Amino acid sequence: MFISSFRSHMALVTSPLGSLVFDANGCTRQYTLINAGQTNLLYILKCNNPNTYQFKPTEGLIAAGEVHNIEITRKV
Structure with a gap:
């Protein structure tokens, strides 16, 4: 997943920090986006x-200091 920040005062933190691993038979994982910056x-x-x-x-607005959870499902 590619995430870019256009201004230095924007900070997007993700969790987990490493890769997500999916079972070959399908499963759902959680990915968290944290806006640690001062702007939306x-x-x-x-x-x-x-x-x-x-x-x-698939899209959203994260206000400054907010956390959004993303559900990623691997279908079989």
Whole structure:
């Protein structure tokens, strides 16, 4: 997943920090986006293999100091 920040005062922290591992038989994992900056951030998640992976939600606004949880499902 590629995440970019356009201004130095924006800070997007993710959890877990490493890679997410999915079972071959399908499963769901949680990914957390934390806005540690002082301004609001917008995000859009896109996948080059939407038949296998599903994201919920795929877009959103994270206010300064807020946390958003993303659910990523690997379909079989």
